[in-house]
Structures are given as structure tokens and as C-alpha cells.
Amino acid sequence: MNLNDVQRIAHLSMLELSQADAEALLPQLQTVFSLVEEMQSVDTSGMAPLAHPILFLRELAQPLREDLVTEQDHRAENMQSAPAQEGGYFLVPRVIE
Template sequence: MSLTPDDVSRIAHLARLELRPDESASLLGNLNDFFEIVAQMGAVDTAGVEPLYTPLSAIQQVQLRLRDDAVTESNQRELNQRSAPAVEDGLFLVPKVIE
């Protein structure tokens, strides 16, 4: 995939960027280089390769430090809803904005 100067102008417009001509030309080269690398990576055969959850697991055994899935905070719904203008059955009531 190769971008054109028109593509860069469109991307800059969508991102609300104002680019000078020299910046636009530099960005065009950088983006095309990026897409070339992505194309090279996409061409690699990864069939049968297990995904890694961290790059470190490719070179050493990594033990995940997971915490127990336990409730650590009390229910503070009433306290949090005290400042609300309208509450019903534990739910915030808001004015209807769409007819």
C-alpha cells in the first residue's frame, strides 16, 4: 500500500492538522515506510506459532502475578447518589433528551 500526497492531505484534514508542504512531504515518506514494514510483517508465515502474552516469555519462563478476584470495596451506592437531583430504585433519573 502506497499513499499519495492527496491521501496525506485527507488524513491531515481528518486529524484537524495544518501541515506545511515540507511537513506533508516528510509525513508521506514516513507513512509509506510504516506501511512497507506492516506489509513485510504481514508476509511472515505465523501458522502454528503460539501468541505471547509478553515478549519476555520468548526468552524466559514468566509467571503472571495475578491477584485474587475478590471484592475489596464496600457498596457505596447511597453515598454516591446523595448529591444526585433525582434517584429511584438505586438508579439516577435524568431528563428525557430524545423525543
């Protein structure tokens, strides 16, 4: 990566970068890209994807509750106080003509 790459990325991102800013940003971007290259070099062909990065650490993982219906349908009771209703929906005056 060089300064031309930094300026091209800034242009594509619609960012205005001065030459000094681009020079300051270049080593940071090089560090990020070298980390990405290092991570891509790891052989993960035998690994199954994880739903969450810390699921393999049981003591750190947050237990998820079961997705169960815990509330009953109270639509009819809630609609009793509505001044106007139709088909289970509140009727309101038209605001936009």
C-alpha cells in the first residue's frame, strides 16, 4: 500500500484528505492490512463456523432464553377503550388528504 492507494480509498469514500493526513494514515492502514493478511493465512478449513465468537467459552457465553410466547393475546380487551375500531384496528381521523 502506498500514498496513491490511500488517496484513492479516500476518494472512493468521498473523504477529503490532505497530503499530511494521508501520510499519517498510511502506516495505520498498513498495520490493519498486515493483520488481515495474518488472519487469512490461518488454516480454518476444518473449523465449523460459530454463531457467536465466545460460544466455545461456556463460562463467558451469555445463555439465551428460549423463544416462547409468554403473553396472551389481549387485543379484544385493549380495543374496548377505543372510540372507533374496525377489524381489530383503531380508526383515527384522516390527517393527510
